[in-house]
Amino acid sequence: MEQETELAPPVRSILETARDRPGGDRVAVAERRSLPAALAEAAAEGRVPVIAEVKPTSPTTDGERREDPVELAEAMVEGGAAALSVLTEPTHFGGSPDALERVRAAVSVPVLRKDFLLEESHLDVVEADLVLLIARFLEDVEGMVEAARDRGFEPLVEVHSEDELETAIGAGAELVGVNNRDLAGLDVDLETFETVAPHAPEDVTLIAESGISSRADVARMRAAGADGLLIGSAIMAGDVEDRTRELTTPTASETGTGGTA
Numbered sequence: 445m446e447q448e449t450e451l452a453p454p455v456r457s458i459l460e461t462a463r464d465r466p467g468g469d470r471v472a473v474a475e476r477r478s479l480p481a482a483l484a485e486a487a488a489e490g491r492v493p494v495i496a497e498v499k500p501t502s503p504t505t506d507g508e509r510r511e512d513p514v515e516l517a518e519a520m521v522e523g524g525a526a527a528l529s530v531l532t533e534p535t536h537f538g539g540s541p542d543a544l545e546r547v548r549a550a551v552s553v554p555v556l557r558k559d560f561l562l563e564e565s566h567l568d569v570v571e572a573d574l575v576l577l578i579a580r581f582l583e584d585v586e587g588m589v590e591a592a593r594d595r596g597f598e599p600l601v602e603v604h605s606e607d608e609l610e611t612a613i614g615a616g617a618e619l620v621g622v623n624n625r626d627l628a629g630l631d632v633d634l635e636t637f638e639t640v641a642p643h644a645p646e647d648v649t650l651i652a653e654s655g656i657s658s659r660a661d662v663a664r665m666r667a668a669g670a671d672g673l674l675i676g677s678a679i680m681a682g683d684v685e686d687r688t689r690e691l692t693t694p695t696a697s698e699t700g701t702g703g704t705a
């Protein structure tokens with residue numbers, strides 16, 4: 445793990461509180477819904493494969509959405525989301541394990557647990573289909589990948605550079621998220637995905653994360669090789685169902701129909 449002084453102050457604060465949060469008191473076990481299958485099904489049905497994120501707030505968002513996470517999640521699925529991501533970090537993102545548990549019980553698509561998981565016991569707080577593991581923050585990525593799989597969770601290993609991609613692949617990751625948001629400074633640049641993605645092996649499922657806010661951004665990330673797109677803020681910023689539908693509807697260049705983009 446890198447020096448924490450290199451990280452943006454909100455990220456240092458997120459890590460400090462994550463270290464203090466207790467783990468689960470028994471080993472969690474999940475019967476997992478497959479993300480690659482859900483992404484493939486959406487694409488086969490003519491939808492852009494989007495993982496829509498229930499993200500009540502964040503260090504880079506003004507205000508907080510206080511609706512029931514289940515209502516938001518159901519609207520996202522109605523709008524065409526192939527899968528969901530639910531924040532369980534309480535202090536900086538307004539999430540909770542209870543929100544994830546309730547959302548997962550209410551929908552049939554795969555649900556990603558979005559949090560800052562630093563040690564094995566953190567995996568045991570709540571069951572999910574997938575868990576996010578951020579390569580940058582883990583001493584032992586391989587150990588956490590194995591620990592997640594032992595519990596039935598599919599690990600989505602998040603990277604921000606080619607070096608981190610190498611670490612993720614070396615650790616056995618089959619699902620890799622390339623975060624366009626640099627957690628050192630919190631700036632977002634879609635070129636990150638375009639730079640890192642070509643170095644991923646063919647058989648890895650690649651997710652473009654963060655900063656995707658328009659159909660042009662969606663088309664750009666798909667053209668760069670994204671098998672799926674993780675979208676939070678742009679969906680949470682408006683009517684959740686409408687925003688999800690807009691972003692899961694392919695542009696004319698993607699469908700080859702010549703219709704309006």
Ligand SMILES: O=C(O)c1ccccc1NCC(=O)[C@H](O)[C@H](O)COP(=O)(O)O
Nearest residue numbers: 502503504653654655656675676677678
């Ligand atoms: O979103 C933030 O403000 C943030 C700040 C500090 C660390 C992580 C942060 N976001 C985590 C994420 O990875 C995003 O929630 C996710 O990729 C969706 O991004 P977006 O579509 O840009 O909301």
